[in-house]
Amino acid sequence: MGLRERLGKEWLFCDGGTGTILQEMGLKGGELPETWNLTRPDDIKSVASAYFNAGCNIVNTNTFGANSFKYDNVAEVVSAAVRICREARHEAGRDDDAYVAIDIGPTGKLLAPMGDLPFNEAVKVFSEAIKAGVEAGGDLVLIETMSDSYEAKAAVIAAHETCDLPVIVTTVYDESGKLLTGGSIEGTVAMLEGLKVDAIGVNCGFGPDKMIPIVERLTKCCSLPIVVNPNAGLPRTEGNKTVFDVGPEEFSTIMKEIAAIGVHVMGGCCGTTPAHMKALIREVSPLPFRAPIKKHGTYVTSFSECVEIGPKPVIIGERINPTGKKRFKQALRENDTDYILTEGLKQEEAGAHILDINVGLPEIDEPAMMENIVYKLQSVTTLPLQLDSTDTEALERGMRIYNGKPMINSVNGKRETIEAVMPLVAKYGGVLVGLPLDEDGIPETSDGRIRVAKKIYEAADEYGIPRDDIVIDGLAMTISSDSSSAITTLDTVRRIRDEFGGHSILGVSNISFGLPARELINSHFLTMAMQNGLSCAIINPNNDHMMASYRAFCALMDKDPQCLGFIGAYAEYKSDGTFGGASSGAAGGNAASSTGGAKLSLAEAIERGVTGRAAEAMQEGIAEGHEPLELINAELIPALDKVGKGFEKGTIFLPQLLMSADAAKAAFEVVKKAMEGKPRQVKGKVILATVKGDIHDIGKNIVKVMLENYGYDVIDLGKDVPPETIVEAAIKDNVKVVGLSALMTTTVVSMEETIKLLRVKKPDTKVVVGGAVMTQEYADQIGADAYSKDAMQTVRYCDEVFGVQS
């Protein structure tokens, strides 16, 4: 019988530790255990045989660390391991009821953006090992000891794209139930269930006793068979040896207790031996087996957050969307990701639970932009994302690299759309928004919309997407053209809840299109919709009226324990309608707009680094009829210069310089808005990059802010940038100056390589370098044109190269 037919229907047992046994056999610290597949196959076989003979059904191949970062001959190492394990099984007479698991452990590298391993590269590395394992005759893929949900996702995708074998994933939590990267049990389960693995569990970390609370939480949220593979207690050092204290009898006694919580596959990890497994199997197999129970929850997750749809309405921020926003369109065209990220962070601070991401613009490469924005947003916000596009490729690119289980906006009742979108959700997992419209258009009645909604639910069944993961849009359409449209929408929302037990969503503000005072209609409509059972509201969370409706509703409907959320938001509320600090939404560090007394001038505000006032003063200046350029030249630049000179003299410190820079940046943002669409005057283009191998980029980021303030167009290539990328960018835009940063002597090497390559391919480009270990001498040695000890010097150098008077 195949493993899939047995998982979740009867007790199954994994094997125990391998590494600890190999150490007993003489494996040295630091020696790669998988080399033994080739050099000491009989020893490896003896371990597998012992587990098959102990009665284990799932025995791992010795391939935990077999990846191309550690081995040049991954395929050979993995095939040998599978062959050995299959032989051991045959010799034990277990061909009919035991399975050879292709064991996949973490790569040992952190995935980007946190680390330096790109997601798709991780998928590739896992695929190599899995492919070799499948070809050699493995029966399942067991992905284990994962402490990063993102890496687990990469391994699952690799497994599914390589084979149809069952996939089991076990992760390592700390005692608070978190992954090392911050993910929760519930969030990890939601993501893995969405990815359609066959069983989910925990391994390693600590002994069986400490796993009990974690297993309890797992059984509450997981619908799939649950696997529990603990260590034989906590590892302890005795002399130069690692030892484990929990013996077979104690181990099996606690495992019996865990079995009763409701798990389905049991085994061991570090420190456990065939004797542990024998005792475990003896104790647990006579116990009654309980099949997994389907849970009904709808979860949208990020790497660390898990938002449940249902218990109370969820706010989805709508501001990352170019529709009707000139400044946003400009940011998309100019690849100004900071602007887009700022829009996201503002909404997070204003109280959004999920961020909608729509970056569709006809003249840009939407799939690439979607991938880029998802990648960058998930490195600065913990909020889950809703990927919003009509371009299926954009959706797939975003879903693939998304770290968690996203929301997908959207599918509708048209067969063509269902066939394009649903397979993606089936593959990557996600909560899918369904618009109740189809080939016949938008139904005018709630009856019609419910009919299409039913069609969408049935299509989800067909694709194996749980109905819990479908959220139906009630379709808010303006009452200014059809005064009964709000009633139809509210009916639809209510009926989704009552007739399907389903979840609903609305783009709330559509209801008031074409009317004045839209926030008044919108906020009241939001309250009415929530009262009719609305699950998700797509709104602008920066709007005080909208958030007031939401918070008041939650307080009134017992969805805000002790009204703490409401009190926290409105403690400063004034009865004249000013909202105080409720949702000021300032994402910056210093939003103070006055320092008491007289208002600061633009120049003063920049000198003193008062961001809010600088923007305001610029606004006032423009409103008074001054040309933005005049304000920049007469006030902004001289103020910046004054601070810059103070910094160079040592009378002003870096933080003060940066505060001024931030204030200037805020004032520039006002100018950009005022000059929407018009070409900007720039002094020149400069490329900035932190070189390959280096991930410390704060210095580079400071230089970027300063250069931009001084009128340069900065192409920021980020960190860990290979020489080729820098050279290509320099050639593509014919850039005169490249600024490189490196923190350590180990990465200055890449700096030197970059300079060499530039000299060959783009000899007229100047290179300025900086970073903690840099000195003038060092810079000369690696052939740089200039060394800058700080951001101001870089500005001065660029002014020199571009012939600017300062």
Add this chain to the structure above:
Amino acid sequence: MPLGVAISESEVRRYMGFRGPVDPSTETDAMIAKAIKNLEKDCNPKYVSKAFSVTVDGFSVKFADVTVESRALARNLAGCTECVLFAATAGPSCDMLVKRAAVTSSAYASCCQAAGAAAIEAYCDLINDKIKDEYEAKGLYARPRFSPGYGDLSLSHQKDWFRLLDVTKITGIELTDSLLMVPTKSVTAIIGLSPNKLPCVKQGCEACTMSQTCAFSRKE
């Protein structure tokens, strides 16, 4: 998980590059306080340590299967019979905090960066004290901790720490090919243990060969 130790505002200021008497700017103070608060809220510190016997011969130091050539470390460990290697991290949230701040305010980003540096140092002091107390009870006295990449102790020895302590699996710290650690707010170090009680007057900046040129050097 809490850091278990307070982050000192004056250390944060030092890492930000303030030197000498500082202009008491309320904006900067507020930003520093905010950075510390946010950092403490989300940080997830972890560490791993392991003891080895150590021998010092000339400028070579030997522990486990490792031989280190370093004049500075040999001097630091002179007379030691044991040593403890450790690796510690303030966790991945510090890096995210800095990245997030950098989007909207470079000044605030520099506060977060400095607060992260102060946090990991304070956490290392905590671990250091624990090790010191543990061994003092056994009659072994701790020397100031010493890190790869510091003085003439080559950064390439990072690999030994990662191998001997199984650092990545236990703490989540990754060593990149260029020998940098991610999360960036991470430290590896060795603490020598000697049966002789020596006054350890010189430590930190004062003992470092870079102290004259380093922008962050602690100076009276």
